[in-house]
Amino acid sequence: MPRLFTGIEIPAEIGLALASFRGGLPGARWIDPENYHLTLRFIGDIDDRMADDVTSILGERRQRAPLNLTIDGLDTFGGGKPRAVFARTAGNGELNELQAEQERLLRQVGLPPETRKFTPHVTLARLRNVSPVDVADYIATRGHFPKLTFTADRFVLYSSRNSVGGGPYIVEAAYPLS
Numbered sequence: 621m622p623r624l625f626t627g628i629e630i631p632a633e634i635g636l637a638l639a640s641f642r643g644g645l646p647g648a649r650w651i652d653p654e655n656y657h658l659t660l661r662f663i664g665d666i667d668d669r670m671a672d673d674v675t676s677i678l679g680e681r682r683q684r685a686p687l688n689l690t691i692d693g694l695d696t697f698g699g700g701k702p703r704a705v706f707a708r709t710a711g712n713g714e715l716n717e718l719q720a721e722q723e724r725l726l727r728q729v730g731l732p733p734e735t736r737k738f739t740p741h742v743t744l745a746r747l748r749n750v751s752p753v754d755v756a757d758y759i760a761t762r763g764h765f766p767k768l769t770f771t772a773d774r775f776v777l778y779s780s781r782n783s784v785g786g787g788p789y790i791v792e793a794a795y796p797l798s
Contacts, residue, residue, distance in 0.1 A: 622665070622666065622671050622792075623779060625662045625663050625778050626678065626776065626777055627659045627775065627778055628776075630770075631770050634691065635653040635654070638768070641707075642744070644761075644762070645705065646751075647749060647751075647754075648705065648745035651743055656744075658740055658742055660718065661734060663726065670729065677726070677729050678722065678793070681721055681795070684714065685714070686772060686797045686798065687712065687715055690769045691767065691769075692767045693763050694706070695759065701752070702750055704745065705744050706743045707744055708741055709742070715740055719738050720738075774797055776795070777794075
């Protein structure tokens with residue numbers, strides 16, 4: 621039973637720049653740079669037949685131009701109980717449209733709707749029992765940096781093993797943006 625999600629790959633040079641933010645936060649489990657990605661739609665654990673349907677329907681999406689994406693700062697999920705540190709992606713209407721289209725297509729093959737609001741980001745670290753004060757200090761000292769911009773010319777269907785998180789992720793299919 622594969623665990624699947626769609627995403628945008630992070631170019632190596634952007635991953636290297638993001639990796640420079642690793643460290644300095646006690647208790648953080650840092651994601652390896654080769655596993656950085658921007659999740660579009662988490663699909664979850666599905667059977668092989670549904671996986672085939674997902675792979676097929678994603679190929680039926682409308683053609684889109686490559687996406688220009690900008691990472692513009694650090695942030696956290698979890699509020700008073702921080703769960704993750706992430707690199708924030710600046711607002712992008714085309715990216716939101718791509719994600720919404722995938723949501724519609726995946727619902728057509730019978731997947732339940734995504735319940736979380738789409739927040740484009742690249743997870744850098746997962747947190748467990750990390751002090752909110754330490755996280756706030758980390759963000760305050762490292763959270764502002766020059767914008768990192770790249771062009772995504774495809775999105776991919778990833779698989780992952782059931783684990784604590786952070787990879788390894790395998791590209792199962794690629795869908796060009798052109």
